[in-house]
Amino acid sequence: MVAHPSSTGQVETALTAVVRKALPGAHGIAGLARLSGGGTQENWAFDGVGADGPLPLILRRAPANLQCAAWTISVPMATEAELIRRASAAGVPSPLVRYVLRPSDGLGAGYLMERVAGETFPRRILRDAEYAGARAAMTAQCGRILAAIQRVDTRGIADLPVLPAAALVAKFRGIYNDFHEPHPVFDAAIRWLEDHLPPPAQPVLVHGDYRNGNFIVGPDGIRAVIDWEFSHIGDPMEDLGWLCINVWRFDSPLPVGGFGDREAVYAAYEEAGGAPVDRNHVRFWEVFACLKYGLICKLFVARHESGSDAAIELAYVGRRTCESEIDILNLLT
Amino acid sequence: MAQNKPTAAQLIGAVKAFLEHEIKPDLKGNKAFNLMVALKSLDIVQRELELVPAFAAAERGRLVAILGHDGSLDDLNAEFARRLRDRELGIDDPGVAQHLRATTLEKLAIDQPQYSGYAQALARDTQ
Numbered sequence: 001m002v003a004h005p006s007s008t009g010q011v012e013t014a015l016t017a018v019v020r021k022a023l024p025g026a027h028g029i030a031g032l033a034r035l036s037g038g039g040t041q042e043n044w045a046f047d048g049v050g051a052d053g054p055l056p057l058i059l060r061r062a063p064a065n066l067q068c069a070a071w072t073i074s075v076p077m078a079t080e081a082e083l084i085r086r087a088s089a090a091g092v093p094s095p096l097v098r099y100v101l102r103p104s105d106g107l108g109a110g111y112l113m114e115r116v117a118g119e120t121f122p123r124r125i126l127r128d129a130e131y132a133g134a135r136a137a138m139t140a141q142c143g144r145i146l147a148a149i150q151r152v153d154t155r156g157i158a159d160l161p162v163l164p165a166a167a168l169v170a171k172f173r174g175i176y177n178d179f180h181e182p183h184p185v186f187d188a189a190i191r192w193l194e195d196h197l198p199p200p201a202q203p204v205l206v207h208g209d210y211r212n213g214n215f216i217v218g219p220d221g222i223r224a225v226i227d228w229e230f231s232h233i234g235d236p237m238e239d240l241g242w243l244c245i246n247v248w249r250f251d252s253p254l255p256v257g258g259f260g261d262r263e264a265v266y267a268a269y270e271e272a273g274g275a276p277v278d279r280n281h282v283r284f285w286e287v288f289a290c291l292k293y294g295l296i297c298k299l300f301v302a303r304h305e306s307g308s309d310a311a312i313e314l315a316y317v318g319r320r321t322c323e324s325e326i327d328i329l330n331l332l333t
Numbered sequence: 334m335a336q337n338k339p340t341a342a343q344l345i346g347a348v349k350a351f352l353e354h355e356i357k358p359d360l361k362g363n364k365a366f367n368l369m370v371a372l373k374s375l376d377i378v379q380r381e382l383e384l385v386p387a388f389a390a391a392e393r394g395r396l397v398a399i400l401g402h403d404g405s406l407d408d409l410n411a412e413f414a415r416r417l418r419d420r421e422l423g424i425d426d427p428g429v430a431q432h433l434r435a436t437t438l439e440k441l442a443i444d445q446p447q448y449s450g451y452a453q454a455l456a457r458d459t460q
Binding site: 033034036182183184185187188190191192246247249251311312313315316319320321322323325326327329330332333 | 370457
């Protein structure tokens with residue numbers, strides 16, 4: 001058995017065996033293709049083939065080489081799968097998780113979920129005429145879904161870190177220090193964050209990557225929230241800050257993902273039972289989000305330099321760090 | 334060393350033209366995506382070759398003014414970062430915010446001149 005097959009043919013063989021075992025009625029797979037992008041994790045699209053017709057599926061798994069020493073920000077795949085199940089139960093639009101991989105499956109760590117039809121590419125969502133209705137609906141949906149995320153019952157979920165504001169800033173300060181490469185803007189930002197920590201809040205589930213790009217969107221709006229790998233228990237305002245930073249607006253002037261206004265998302269979130277929105281705390285989390293984005297860019301480079309993943313995109317993304325630096329300065333100076 | 338022609342920038346231009354015209358049309362999916370990233374990376378290298386000498390001199394000059402002594406750019410920048418971290422310098426001190434903005438705009442001019450935040454900052458700083 002291959003420990004972690006990587007070629008399409010190897011994945012196809014192992015995946016066919018998994019599907020036959022795990023999905024009643026399926027006898028094979030078709031159309032297997034690795035999806036581009038996806039950042040840190042691998043996403044493969046395919047159809048389960050059985051008597052009832054094709055079943056659109058996604059295999060999401062950790063690459064064999066994710067364990068570069070610097071990469072300490074992702075929850076395990078099994079935790080992610082359990083979070084999706086719990087989120088779905090709390091009313092968060094989510095794909096249906098069908099199977100969590102076991103070591104004996106020979107595909108590494110990951111899970112199978114049903115493939116939700118729709119668009120995730122942010123610029124298409126912001127531009128194409130067929131998503132005009134979605135754009136009008138998404139701001140309020142973002143607020144309501146975030147309130148639902150914060151109602152998710154996380155008791156008993158393994159390996160879900162608890163990171164309130166102070167701990168999270170300390171974690172990313174440690175990540176920055178470990179690079180031993182000066183970015184004076186980051187030093188100024190970390191100091192500002194340490195001086196403006198919000199008071200401890202009632203801890204809730206934080207998605208951690210809640211933004212345009214991680215929503216599967218149809219003409220009707222958000223059909224599913226995906227990519228829970230940066231999730232943790234933390235501050236209720238954190239996801240609002242991440243949602244609004246400039247990099248996720250994709251050249252649009254609208255602060256919420258390029259499609260909406262801040263006050264509209266705050267109102268929908270509060271109306272759906274979210275915590276009272278403190279604008280200053282959201283601003284804190286926007287500055288933090290810019291820092292986090294910049295340091296994730298650096299972590300991609302670390303993976304590239306470690307030799308664990310030669311993908312050119314990982315090297316290139318390092319030269320996007322300056323985006324986070326100017327966004328920090330546009331907020332603080 | 335005075336290297337002969339073609340210059341490094343010319344060689345990169347030739348490689349870019351080859352990739353663009355002879356390789357790109359044959360690629361699809363993930364490989365086409367990676368080629369686009371490769372071309373954008375070569376754009377960065379071309380801009381860096383052209384712009385870094387002047388930018389580095391300007392950055393070093395600003396750091397000398399803030400820190401009050403001479404040194405190599407790497408040493409001055411490391412000291413500047415350490416003093417921000419240790420709270421010996423703050424973003425409100427004379428020249429600090431202006432230097433951070435100028436240096437970041439120079440990085441953006443090389444790395445991501447299309448970025449919307451760059452245009453926003455330029456519009457503000459040239460007002």
